[in-house]
Amino acid sequence: MLLLLHRPVILGLRQAFRLRSTSSRLCIQTCSTNDSFQPQHPSPNFCGDNYSTRGWKVMGALLGLGAALAYHDHQCRASQDSPHVYTKEEVSSHSSPETGIWVTLGCEVFDVTEFVDRHPGGPSKLMLAAGGPLEPFWSLYAFHNQPHVRELLAEYKIGELNPEDDVSPTLEISDPYANDPKRHPALKVNSQRPFNAEPPPELLTENYITPNPIFFTRNHLPVPNLDPDTYRLHVVGAPGHQSLCLSLDDLYKFPKHEINVTLQCAGNRRSEMTQIKEVKGLEWKTGAISTARWAGARLSDVLAQAGYQLSDTEFHVCFEGLDCDPTGTAYGASIPLARALNPEAEVLLAYEMNGQPLPRDHGFPVRVIVPGVVGARHVKWLGRISVEPEESHSHWQRRDYKGFSPSVDWDTVDFDSAPSIQELPVQSAITEPRDGETIESGDVTIKGYAWSGGGRAIIRVDVSLDGGLTWQTAELDGEEQRPRKAWAWRLWQLQAPVPAGQKELNIVCKAVDDSYNVQPDTVAPTWNLRGVLSNAWHSVHIHVSP
């Protein structure tokens, strides 16, 4: 398995060199013209070269070190009983499965050979640090700065760096997130770097169309700063057809389509899974979902111009973003060609969100909108489209955003055994009242949202005041949904008398879609190691003042 990772690592490091003195615009060009990964062809030359030690300095120069350096200072001062001492050269020679995989954090050295395959972010990400310091990556993926991650790492400690070595991994320190846009203060931030945030529930269902500033934001990397004048979308043509290189003006010439579409992160409501058992992922509550009116060109029109026709062949349309990690690897994902070419599926290359150019956090200047499909496929800052016989080889397509049985853990997971999440299951949640709130006796007004994947309409929302013993039917608000194209949510509410003498209410909601799919009763049987697809009945406990 690890052998398969060599070539991407090499490609990544080569790109890192190219990045040394590039502007972010240059980075865009690198990503958008880069060949897709071919991990099935490992490079025989990797182990012998000295790319890695030089690579780290380059990458370090591009990355900030943040809080990780504080940890470094602290650990270096702590005494240890004659730890084994290694030079940086020794560490850098351990960067492959054959030699063992070592990394450093501050002055400490770790042998993570056994851990690589279990790295929650995927082995390829950890391999980027093989033979060198973790700091540049922990700076990028700041959620590593947590006690349980450090504890886990401590198990693999084998010694310390030679104190005579300069353990500062970089000379030039910059913050890759320094150019991120400013955000609305109402957003509840789950992670600053990369930026991930959700609107508070009361604001979420105040409007059928979510205002742009509070639309939930799910970034995997720093936000690229793209120049609309020089922006180009590269579309690899069908055999016998020319590839397209489309400017924004070129995209505007395609017929403009507008649709209301709800986007939901696969991790929406993950925090409820965490209560069952720890999972890896951001602690989304009920707000990793929002609805906007998107406008743009139909992907089917653009693909037709590039020479693609609907055929029986099961191909995939791969998207690459212009948001790059330190190696120049772009965010990527794919959808089936059949969906992309089906005009009824209404897949958009969107350049407007609620009548405005896309905000930077939402993919300026162009993103994919795949109605009825998990947010992870709506690739932002779109740079490249290609049609391939296989799904995208991106980490986010192959090693993430998949659902597993509750019995599967990081030791047993086989990512190839589950399909990538595309259409999402039926979902609903209560946004008012809030969990733990105290209400007056009399009537209680309960509000929330409901949505299902694949264009399936919401036909009913049942609400219970007694934990699911008896049910009332909520009133559906917002726009009517179109048959087979119910891309946007229904908001709902129920006004119900509080049963006399009741001091507490266990309010529960569940939705039904037009395939009569329902939500599962409880969270535990749907628990999975990544905490995705959390769609059990949603409940809030409230108190009634006498």
Next chain:
Amino acid sequence: MLLLLHRPVILGLRQAFRLRSTSSRLCIQTCSTNDSFQPQHPSPNFCGDNYSTRGWKVMGALLGLGAALAYHDHQCRASQDSPHVYTKEEVSSHSSPETGIWVTLGCEVFDVTEFVDRHPGGPSKLMLAAGGPLEPFWSLYAFHNQPHVRELLAEYKIGELNPEDDVSPTLEISDPYANDPKRHPALKVNSQRPFNAEPPPELLTENYITPNPIFFTRNHLPVPNLDPDTYRLHVVGAPGHQSLCLSLDDLYKFPKHEINVTLQCAGNRRSEMTQIKEVKGLEWKTGAISTARWAGARLSDVLAQAGYQLSDTEFHVCFEGLDCDPTGTAYGASIPLARALNPEAEVLLAYEMNGQPLPRDHGFPVRVIVPGVVGARHVKWLGRISVEPEESHSHWQRRDYKGFSPSVDWDTVDFDSAPSIQELPVQSAITEPRDGETIESGDVTIKGYAWSGGGRAIIRVDVSLDGGLTWQTAELDGEEQRPRKAWAWRLWQLQAPVPAGQKELNIVCKAVDDSYNVQPDTVAPTWNLRGVLSNAWHSVHIHVSP
């Protein structure tokens, strides 16, 4: 609401006259050329004519009386304290909402005016008996011969018939089910008239393709006896196009398509809902589902020949069977035109089942196969196809085969408030071991099936030996499923060691489809008054011999 029923009743009675001396083949012609219902135009002449009394004799002549006559004899001998006595003429004058709606059973007279709207089979069915005897209908729908139905009827008793009147409703008695085909003795019969039966679970999953003789049978009416030489399928043409009148040979000339498709009755596993609270419907266990290889012409090809093209308009394709009730009303159902015209949806007009001409119980000579959709839309003995701006007005489309909240009962149900069931939700069940079985300690082999509607593939089946606390993943057998066209089930099995010391096992299964929809944990929150869509986790309790 009742006013809306007049015209169908008249149409029905008129047809009953035509039936007086017809063969079943003539009945076919009547059904297949009959206009569809227009219940929005009540006839002002209904109340004044005398169709009804004459009609009963005709219908009685066509129908057997079965067990209902025994009840009649018994009740007439029972003494009553001077009951009010009515003549048959008086009864027959009460056949509309204006006059009140009376019916008789044996010598007893009932005023069912208030009950008509709550009749589980639909008001129109009960209105067929307005002003006359129930026997001809109870003979056709034999499940009425149950104590709780008689008790319910007794509440509406207003008197008795004049003993001088001849209470035998017919002179000629025949059994409309006398020509039904012979069935395989392995089938577990839920109802003889109409015939409804399922294979035992062990046989069900013995083969990926269910053998024809044990394929579950769901009939609503007697099985028509159709002559393949004179059989004609009437296809109403698009505006500006000729209607088609297709013989079997004409159908054979369309390209022949073959696909494996699982059919499931909406009422599969209803018996589990009955355990929560009484529902109206046949007591299906886990066997109202089977899989066959169907061959026939594509509906999209036939509709194209009749001049239909894919458009945005939300029309419906209405099907009428050649199975008629006493009034000549055919079984009917509809599907959206978008599905019918989509070649990817692969809707068939099937004339072969597992390489044989369709068996009579399964629609000989032609039935509709709508992959991924509830069995009720796969109209058998297909006589007529029309494209309409609205769904079929059939009882089975509008007043049945819909799902409601557990809080809805027969007093509060609004059938228009829920969509007709089309695609079904994800489903799975255990077929081995059987509930209550005793197994040896050591290993237990658990088998079952899993399927989802809409062409969604089964990606995983989880099995628990401890009622859902811990899970193991079953092995999927049978053919691989195609993306988006997973029309046929997956069989599955799990061999697992029985935990040491365990005396009982609570085995549970749940399936996940490729939209990551899951089955609900428990039955009660999905309970509905018709007992359809029963897809909670399936469980069997077994004993382990020491």
